[in-house]
Amino acid sequence: MGEDLTAADVAALFRRYAKAVADGKDLLTELDTAVGDGDHGTNLDRGMKAAVEALDADTPATPGAVFNVVGRRLVSTVGGASGALYGTAFLRAATASGDAPALSAEQVAAALRQATDGIAARGKCAAGDKTMYDVWLAATEAVESAVAGGAGLAAGLAAGAVAAAETVPRMVPWQARRGRASYLGERSVGHRDPGAVSSQVLFECLAAQATA
């Protein structure tokens, strides 16, 4: 991959993520069975398969257009909170990317920030609520700070993946305050949040794609 993120890179990222979700479907479902209704793995798998089908049918020319296709597919095929949240995130990333032919490290950081803010707005969640937002926020801040410090795209996204991977276990002792796990009250303590884990996987795919 070059210095900038192209449409082909973003499409490859989502293919990589779709495969990771398919491979991790059972784990996500198992995590969701403990704190929710046990469908996070199957739902996200269905959505990402549909997104990849759409990309196969017609690969868009800009990173923004790829984000748009994937976001729309997730919104229209997944349902549940995860469809709305991931869909909103990618649609916001699409808007932030505009019609740029490729995204610089700074533009990727800005798109991630818009996506993260979109999750907070759609889910009405804040830091510490023990949702996927905590992972997106930590990863985005890490990417922003690495890029501000002069890191290139690959190093910036690697920092994001590390932050995501560190955040998920840090959230385990928290009590959920938003999302379906919050209905458990104190019983949500001690569990890994399924949306946080699927978000970690996304940031790891993003970092892997940047060095591919």
Place this chain on the structure above:
Amino acid sequence: MKRLYNEPDAVVDEALQGLALVHPELLRVTYRPTYVTRADAPVRGRVALVSGGGSGHEPMHTGFVGPGMLSAACPGEVFTSPTADQVEAAARAVDGGAGVLLIVKNYSGDVMNFEMAAELLAADGVATETVLVADDVAVEDSTYTSGRRGVGTTVLVEKICGAAAERGADLAAVVALGRKVCARSRSLGLALSAGTVPATGRPGFELADDEIEFGVGIHGEPGRERRPMESADALTDRALAAVLADFDAAELTGDVLLFVNGLGSATPMECAIVARRAVRTLGDRGLRVARSLVGQYMTSLDMLGVSLTVLLLDDDLARLWDDPVETAALRWGR
């Protein structure tokens, strides 16, 4: 697990195909985006009622589509909210020019998807209002959580608002009525065993032979606590005590509507036994069961359990409850 499924992935579509084939006079089913509308929609000049939610709760919501109740229902995947484009398409299909009321159960996925649909509809000039049902007393009401789940009261809101819309009430009046029903109604469910999601083939949770889940959600989410199994009467009283404790004590007088809902595997006999005790216990508390609904209306696949809902009636609510309704699952007065 032995079940009358063909392909686990096809259960939602196949159940809808069955519903459409046996009720051609009542409803129409559209696929991709998927929604069910009453056969005579859109009805000009009448407020349209649109609800929806995950599948696996049948007959809710598709079985409540028809004159006197819902104009449209949007079934999602099993235990998964519908998508925003399903809700938007359904609302457009049934909008008769008098506005659309979205009836939403308080689960984060449902709330977000209906909210996105409402934004799309509003941007296009369709008058849209939402009534959010959050009646489950099992969830501690706290500003730090997503709030209470929407359970049995949903059926009562759909019936009563549907009657008002059929009588020609305007959107503001139907919304106000829906919020009134929510304010006067509380529910609690309990499970003796979990439902099994078709795609996974595994029960949502495991309970020992001598355990129950008290305050269970309709997706098998754990509830308030895991307790020892007791007799039907003792469990009924325990559930009613939790429901009644949540009302303002001064409100607890006069006529009520009692809704005893089977969660999928409770037999009609079990529901009747629970209803027997509930009517007596409510009577002991000075509450007369003036209206009732007993049966399987809001299920959780094959969960073995019941939910109890108490609605404080007034003349207006009782009259609207008695109004004619003609749907696959509820019909009277026509």
